[in-house]
Amino acid sequence: xxxxxxxxxxxxxxxxxxxxxxxxxxxxxxxxxxxxxxxxxxxxxxxxxxxxxxxxxxxxxxxxxxxxxxxxxxxxxxxxxxxxxxxxxxxxxxxxxxxxxxxxxxxxxxxxxxxxxxxxxxxxxxxxxxxxxxxxxxxxxxxxxxxxxxxxxxxxxxxxxxxxxxxxxxxxxxxxxxxxxxxxxxxxxxxxxxxxxxxxxxxxxxxxxxxxxxxxxxxxxxxxxxxxxxxxxxxxxxxxxxxxxxxxxxxxxxx
Numbered sequence: 001x002x003x004x005x006x007x008x009x010x011x012x013x014x015x016x017x018x019x020x021x022x023x024x025x026x027x028x029x030x031x032x033x034x035x036x037x038x039x040x041x042x043x044x045x046x047x048x049x050x051x052x053x054x055x056x057x058x059x060x061x062x063x064x065x066x067x068x069x070x071x072x073x074x075x076x077x078x079x080x081x082x083x084x085x086x087x088x089x090x091x092x093x094x095x096x097x098x099x100x101x102x103x104x105x106x107x108x109x110x111x112x113x114x115x116x117x118x119x120x121x122x123x124x125x126x127x128x129x130x131x132x133x134x135x136x137x138x139x140x141x142x143x144x145x146x147x148x149x150x151x152x153x154x155x156x157x158x159x160x161x162x163x164x165x166x167x168x169x170x171x172x173x174x175x176x177x178x179x180x181x182x183x184x185x186x187x188x189x190x191x192x193x194x195x196x197x198x199x200x201x202x203x204x205x206x207x208x209x210x211x212x213x214x215x216x217x218x219x220x221x222x223x224x225x226x227x228x229x230x231x232x233x234x235x236x237x238x239x240x241x242x243x244x245x246x247x248x249x250x251x252x253x254x255x
Contacts, residue, residue, distance in 0.1 A: 068105075208243045
C-alpha cells in the first residue's frame with residue numbers, strides 16, 4: 001500500500017490521491033539500466049563504416065539491376081498493280097516480314113558490377129594456312145622437276161616422267177603433312193597452356209566477384225573479411241588484383 005508523503009497515512013493502491021489530505025500518490029521509483037554489449041564483427045562489415053548497415057553483396061545488386069527482354073514482330077501486306085492508261089488491274093504482290101530483338105537493361109549501379117569475362121579457347125589456324133601454302137609449293141616444285149626432266153633430259157620416257165611425278169608428289173606432300181601435324185601439335189599445346197593460365201586468372205577473379213561487397217554509404221567495394229577497398233568504378237580491376245593475391249588450390253571447394 002502507498003504511504004502518503006503529506007500525512008504519512010496508508011491507503012488503497014486504487015486511489016490516485018490520498019483520501020485523508022488530498023496529496024498525490026507518490027510515483028513508484030524507476031530504475032534505468034544501460035547495458036553496453038560489444039558488437040561482434042562480421043565479414044560483411046564495411047572497412048570504413050566498421051559495420052554492415054549499408055553493405056550489400058555485389059552479385060545481388062548485379063542480378064536485381066539487370067533485366068533482359070526478347071521481342072518478335074511479324075507483318076504482311078498485299079499490293080495491286082494497275083495499267084496507267086485504263087486503270088485495269090494487272091497483278092498482285094504479297095510480302096511478309098519478321099524481326100526479332102534481344103535487349104539488356106541495367107541500372108547505373110549494376111553496370112559497374114559486370115562479372116569478369118570467361119576466356120574462350122581458340123583453335124589453331126596454322127594447319128589450314130600451312131596446308132594451302134605447302135600444297136601450292138609442292139605443285140610448283142613438282143612441276144619444275146617435270147619441266148626439267150622433259151626438256152633437259154629428253155631421253156626419259158613418258159612413263160618414267162609420270163611415275164617420277166607421282167612419287168615426288170607423294171613424297172613432298174607426305175613430308176608436308178607430317179610437318180603441318182608437328183607444327184599444329186606444338187601450337188595447340190602452347191594455346192592449351194595459355195588458355196589454362198587464363199582460366200586460373202578468370203576463376204580467381206570470379207571467386208572474388210562472388211564474394212565482393214558494396215557499401216552504399218561510401219561507394220566502395222571490398223572483399224568480405226578484408227580491410228582493403230576500391231572505388232566502385234574499379235570493381236572489375238579489383239577482382240583481378242585481389243584474385244591475383246589469392247592462394248586457392250581448388251576454388252570449387254572454397255565457395
